[in-house]
Amino acid sequence: MRKRRHSPPPDSPPEAALQGDSWQVVRIRAGDVADVIRLDHRVTGLAKPDYWRDMFERYGRRRLGERMFLVAKTVGPGTLPDVLGFIVGEVRAWEFGSAPCGWVLALSVEPQARLRGIGKALLGALAAEFKKAGVNKMRTMVARDNQLHLLFFRSEEMMAGPYIELEKELD
């Protein structure tokens, strides 16, 4: 049975840290950014170091009450990387009239560590942060062909919302 710890380790800000058998969910720290860059590179095939450094500055350092950048970190020695997964979220309001809502902006789990509940724990920790920020709805936008993301969010009982994403090539 997975343990849930409600007091965070002294060096990490989130109030609800979730701990698995050998990992826990905490707020990102500067030392984790390189691992996030590597993990995202492995998962997407694209290296985006500047993007993730900027995301860390925007979501990991400022306005932390409404912006969340959480990582699942290995606890103790082992063969797995330090950062096993990450999730980024933000409370946004009044875009096209939408009431304040928690947006899940990114989520990835280390391929070797999937299907152990890490994604679920990351989303659970983010949802807890959203609730603390006073919102009671969570939303995300996923690629139609990203079956893993879709299966995952659906298994969390997320349904299609009232918005449709539209786009166009700019000439």
Added chain:
Amino acid sequence: MKLHVSSRLAIFALLELAARPEQQLSVAEIGEKYGVSSHHLAKVMHVLGRAGLVRSARGAGGGYQFSGNARRMTLLDVILLFETLESQNHDPAVGELSEEGHALREVMSEIDDIIRATLGSITIATLHKLVRRQRERRPRRTAAAS
């Protein structure tokens, strides 16, 4: 979009069986809940059996037992055993080769893609959670129906 009645019955039967993987349920028991004839349901169960999703149990009362993985089996996997989705239908539609036909096809394929992505991402286990949610929202009605 409307699902073929066999697809609907297959999904309902899998929900029933997956909820009680240790138990056998007869075609009559499942049919009674959904108000369908055992005859139609028996054909559906036969297809599910051939696909390895259910196992027929011999002996008195001889029912069916779930033998798939509810957390990995999507609604699309089940539906495709009984029908093809529009996007797979290769018969040319009226006017399809015209520019107008292409434009209309582009719009219709948006819908097809969403149908496919939706049905392909909801597993029997996820649908089961949605059933539970309905039950919690409407406890009286469900209690009255069962």
